[in-house]
Amino acid sequence: MKKSILDSKDMESFVVLGATGSIGVNALKVISAFGKKVEALSAGSNIELLNEQISLYSPSLVCIANSWDLKRLEPKGAKVFIGEEGLLEMLSLAKSLKVINAIAGFAGLHASLKTLELQKDLILSNKESLVVAGSRFDVSKIIPIDSEHFGLWYILEGLKAKGETNVTRLIITASGGALRDKSAKEVLDSKLKSVLAHPNWKMGARITIDSATMVNKLYEVLETYWLFKDLNKNLKIDSLIERSSSIHSLVELEDSSLLAHLANPDMRLPLSFGIGGKEAFKESIINKLDLKDLVKIDFREIDTKLYPLWKYKDLLLEKPSLGAVLNASNEVALEAFLSENLSLKVIVDIVSKTLEAFKDTKINDSLEDILALHKEARSVALKQLHDLI
Ligand code: NDP
Numbered sequence: 431m432k433k434s435i436l437d438s439k440d441m442e443s444f445v446v447l448g449a450t451g452s453i454g455v456n457a458l459k460v461i462s463a464f465g466k467k468v469e470a471l472s473a474g475s476n477i478e479l480l481n482e483q484i485s486l487y488s489p490s491l492v493c494i495a496n497s498w499d500l501k502r503l504e505p506k507g508a509k510v511f512i513g514e515e516g517l518l519e520m521l522s523l524a525k526s527l528k529v530i531n532a533i534a535g536f537a538g539l540h541a542s543l544k545t546l547e548l549q550k551d552l553i554l555s556n557k558e559s560l561v562v563a564g565s566r567f568d569v570s571k572i573i574p575i576d577s578e579h580f581g582l583w584y585i586l587e588g589l590k591a592k593g594e595t596n597v598t599r600l601i602i603t604a605s606g607g608a609l610r611d612k613s614a615k616e617v618l619d620s621k622l623k624s625v626l627a628h629p630n631w632k633m634g635a636r637i638t639i640d641s642a643t644m645v646n647k648l649y650e651v652l653e654t655y656w657l658f659k660d661l662n663k664n665l666k667i668d669s670l671i672e673r674s675s676s677i678h679s680l681v682e683l684e685d686s687s688l689l690a691h692l693a694n695p696d697m698r699l700p701l702s703f704g705i706g707g708k709e710a711f712k713e714s715i716i717n718k719l720d721l722k723d724l725v726k727i728d729f730r731e732i733d734t735k736l737y738p739l740w741k742y743k744d745l746l747l748e749k750p751s752l753g754a755v756l757n758a759s760n761e762v763a764l765e766a767f768l769s770e771n772l773s774l775k776v777i778v779d780i781v782s783k784t785l786e787a788f789k790d791t792k793i794n795d796s797l798e799d800i801l802a803l804h805k806e807a808r809s810v811a812l813k814q815l816h817d818l819i
Contacts, residue, residue: 443467444705445491445524445550447517447541448532449483450476452634453555453575457530457701458487463715464706469526472517472533472541477502484508493520518544530575530704531556534636535761536804539563543797546571553704561649561753562804564656565795573704574657578602578650580700581679581691582658589681589689596684597661602650603672603679604732605630607641609774610673614735617642618775622767625774630675630695636764643777644737645760651743652753667747670729676719677727694719738778742785751793752785754800758807759784759814766815776818784811 444461448454450473461468470491473480477494481504484492493511494503503510511520514537521529521544529545530553531538538556545552546568553573554560560567574583582600589597608627609617625642626635633641640646647669654667666682675695680688693699699716732740746752763777787810793803 443469443526443528445470445472445521445526445529446532447472447493447530448534448538448556449473450479451532451534452632453532453697453701454530455479456697457532457555457705458483460698460701460705460715462487464702466705470520470524472511472520474533474537475499491520491524493517514540517541521545521548521550524550527551528553528705530701531559534558534634536562536757542567553701557649557653558757560653560656561757563797563800564652564750564753566797566800567656569657572657574653575697575700575704576650576653577675577693577695577697577700578679579653579657580703581693582654582681584691584703585679585681585689586658586661594683595661597665597681598684599666599668599682600654600658600661601668601670601680601682602647602654603675603677603729604644604647604669605641605675606671606673606736607644607646608638609642610671610736612736617736618738618773618778620774621771629673631697635768639764639767639777640760643760643774643781644732644740645756645777645781647732648739648743648746648756649753652746652750652756655747655750669732669743671732672727672729674723674727676724692719692724739781742782745785745789749789749793751795751800751803752788754793754803755785755788755807756781758804759811762808762811762815766819770819772819776815779818780811780814783814 446454446457449471468487468489471489472493474495477499484506489508492505492508493516497512528551531542532555535558539559539562542559555575557576574580608625609620625639628638637646651667676692678691680690682688694717696716734741759781763780767777784807
């Protein structure tokens with residue numbers, strides 16, 4: 431039987447990319463709770479927090495995004511790398527066999543590819559890697575730690591162990607984001623402050639905005655496709671709103687049984703599995719879900735009046751390579767939304783117009799073509815932005 435990548439105990443140290451973000455900070459807490467070591471850390475521009483992490487975890491390798499931040503960095507003897515090139519070099523030098531990629535956005539793609547090229551295990555939080563270039567990854571070397579995919583993986587591992595392969599449908603849940611109780615007009619008029627007030631999860635700004643537009647769920651549908659498409663060539667992938675974020679995912683079998691993964695909304699659960707393996711759960715650090723809270727559980731369809739971009743779900747599943755266009759246009763729109771006090775409608779308009787512009791384009795799966803598509807989609811999205819504001 432093929433050895434699970436979670437069974438490997440050979441290496442106790444980790445590379446944590448995006449260490450200063452919401453996932454990165456939690457990953458470091460879990461690594462520390464399990465008594466493992468940190469060999470390498472990367473950050474963008476939050477040098478103050480990185481300096482604290484260097485003091486606490488004593489990494490021997492450190493990477494920052496920009497050279498102008500060097501004067502603020504206190505590496506305490508660690509070898510320092512800069513920018514994307516530096517990040518890839520740091521990965522090559524690291525001895526650790528496990529890399530947690532928690533960088534936000536397209537900026538995490540090359541690090542994910544490099545990790546697998548170096549035959550290290552990829553504990554993947556950077557969902558954009560799969561959204562943009564899913565065809566370029568050997569997913570058997572990926573431990574998914576997005577809560578929905580971790581839930582699916584958890585159920586599917588159990589089914590696999592029993593030799594059950596009759597999976598017909600995978601369902602991931604959505605909370606509905608910060609604007610779920612607003613009218614369609616209020617949603618589209620919303621500005622940054624109200625969009626960032628997520629009801630269930632404490633996450634980085636970009637993914638919180640993506641939850642309000644439902645782009646996050648489009649990303650996760652694509653992530654599900656790339657991770658699990660080989661289960662069944664007629665596999666269906668759906669998403670439903672479950673407001674409490676207690677049920678993360680469901681697996682439907684041929685006989686119509688549904689198996690669900692339930693847990694508190696706490697990213698330390700998937701992180702614990704990725705970092706500590708199955709052994710980690712002899713002493714769980716996660717608060718258990720109180721089942722008495724589940725009386726209010728219900729499931730709802732995702733309403734395209736509140737989440738207009740959800741209408742692209744089927745197109746994206748028919749043509750998953752359009753994920754590169756979805757991500758590029760969303761990143762352009764997010765950058766503008768975060769800096770220009772725009773309304774959410776701008777994101778919806780830019781993403782939908784860019785997807786419409788590329789929906790009939792023939793897309794090849796080579797990395798070169800994917801990168802060219804990303805660049806082209808960004809420039810179309812920038813033009814849309816220019817026309818809109
Ligand atoms: P954050 O915005 O909180 O953190 C992002 C991290 O990436 C920070 O360390 C940031 O550095 C770093 N970073 C950003 N841009 C660059 C860049 N250009 N070059 C190098 N480093 C960069 O994000 P989250 O932790 O919320 O999310 C990280 C990833 O995990 C995303 O892909 C997200 O979709 C995914 N995810 C997050 C979940 C969550 O609960 N937060 C759940 C599931 C998936 P700095 O802050 O120093 O500038």
